[in-house]
Amino acid sequence: MKALVYTGPESQAYLEVADPVQAEGEALIKVAHTGICGSDMHAFLGHDERRPAPLILGHEVAGTVISGRLEGKRVTVNPLVTCGTCDACQSGRDNLCPDRQIISMPPREGGFAEYLTMPEANLVAVPDHVTDAQAALAEPIACGWHGVRLAKRVLATDPSEAKALVIGGGAIGLGAALSLKAQGVPNVRLVEPNVERAAYLKSMCGIEVLTPEAADASGFYDLIIDGVGYAATRASASKLAKPGAVIVHIGLGSADGGLDIRRMTLQEITFIGTYTYTAEDFRETAQAMFDGRLGELNWVETRPLSDGQRAFADLRAGQVMVPKILLTPVS
Template sequence: MKALVYTGPEQLEYRDEPEASPGDGEVMVQVDAVGICGSDMHAYLGHDDRRPAPLILGHEAAGVVVSGPDTGRRVTINPLVTCGQCQACRSRRNNLCPDRQIISMPPRPGAFAQFVSMPAQNLVTVPDGYSLETASMAEPLACGWHAVRMAESASVIPLAEAKCQVIGGGAIGLGAALALVAMGATDVAIGETNTLRHPALENAGPVKIYNPRSEAAVGDGEADIVIDGVGFAATREAACRLVRGGGVIVHIGLGESTGGLDIRRVTLQEVTFIGTYTYTPDDFRETTDAMFDGLLGKLDWAETRALADGVGAFADIRSGRAAAPKIILKP
């Protein structure tokens, strides 16, 4: 099968690879669409030791089942494979399973390929007439949905009354903003420094878009909820500065591991800091239900390119030339 393979820092090859082989309880999915995630970019830059080269990346995918009794079923993929037996899995927090695996990380090849094998329980049916390209965005949107659910549970201010700040206008940040709106928030702003993205963000939903390098949506210490969808030292510093005393910071981004967290302010102001990783199975299905019901907007802000052109897509994201919050590749 054809696949886009990470071969070393800032190196990708579109080449022939052995076809995916389903294991017990797994089915083969012919990939129709697969998004480029921030974690794919981290691996591409050589910043993720969990994803050593050579490796097929990509975990935001949708396609059609081509093996087993469900052949022909249109599906979007929950890429997080867990044991189902541990305490975390039994409590429906599968994302914390100590034996969790995710496609695009050894031992599971990713979905920048014509085919990928997945456990049947990781597949969610996509309604007839619903675009598989749009359905492939379920994974990043579920990350935002999970983050908002965690923020809502920790905030003493109801979402309908909360001043909500999202740092970063990529698919994770935008997805979190749309989830905030879907769950009742009315005061939501996204800070995005790449102004090429602003038109797409402004058309995505009822949220304020601003460039934090030159303007502010709220004053320092005024935000009830801050969601960091980037995860660099500078964005953590901004989150600590923006949040009010007693407020909530939810950290999704994995840009860099250290720096920026103002422990003194978090402690003295009793700020709740929550790290969030992916989503639970319930979050994923709630997200897809919201997508199919139109609660997250039109979701028409992604750019589509051929998988064969993936090398150029990664280069454009790397250089800041990509205007869309998400680039989806088509095998």
């Protein structure tokens, strides 16, 4: 099969590689689309030791099962594979499984390829009215869905009255904003410094978008979701959080700095770090998509998998206004 293979910092090659081997209990999937995630970009730049070259990246996948129990079904893929037996898995917190694996990290190759094998339990069948491109958005949106669910458990304010701010207009931030609304938090603003992307979000997604400067002057918030995860965005979240507020940290841009620990301590601001989602979160996200509760999900651009290197370069250069690029194998 053809695949886009990460070969070293800032380098990928479109190569012929061995087809994946379908194990018992797994499905063989013909990939329709795979989204480019920020974690893929970190790996591409050589900043993620968990993703050593050579490796097939990509974990936001939708496609059609061509062998297995769900043969013929279009599916969206939960890329997080867990043991199912540990305390975390048994308590419904399977995203914290100590033996978890995710495609695009060894030993599991990712979805920037023509074919992929996955455990059948990780697949959600897609109804006819949902396109493959829409279905590929389940994974990034599920990150925000999970974060919103965690925040609501400790939020002191009634969700319907809470004032929420999302930092970052990529797929993670946008997915979090849409998840807030779908889960009963209607008063949502989003911060996006890229002027073109901000205009796109306003016109295509119905989201109120602020510049960082306008956000700094907009007062305090009951709930802030940082979908970027750099020192500067953590500092903004610390500054704009109302006393007693909740900060949800999804983005993994960098590991150090930004949090105002003194202010968070003195004003009892809750900080929640969140990693991926549970299997139930993923299924709930998919159902919300299928029910139309997350909007039209038309904020994507598709490009051929063979042109993946250019897509990564354009993203790095800030030349992409849509929140998500999907790479598509072309037979």
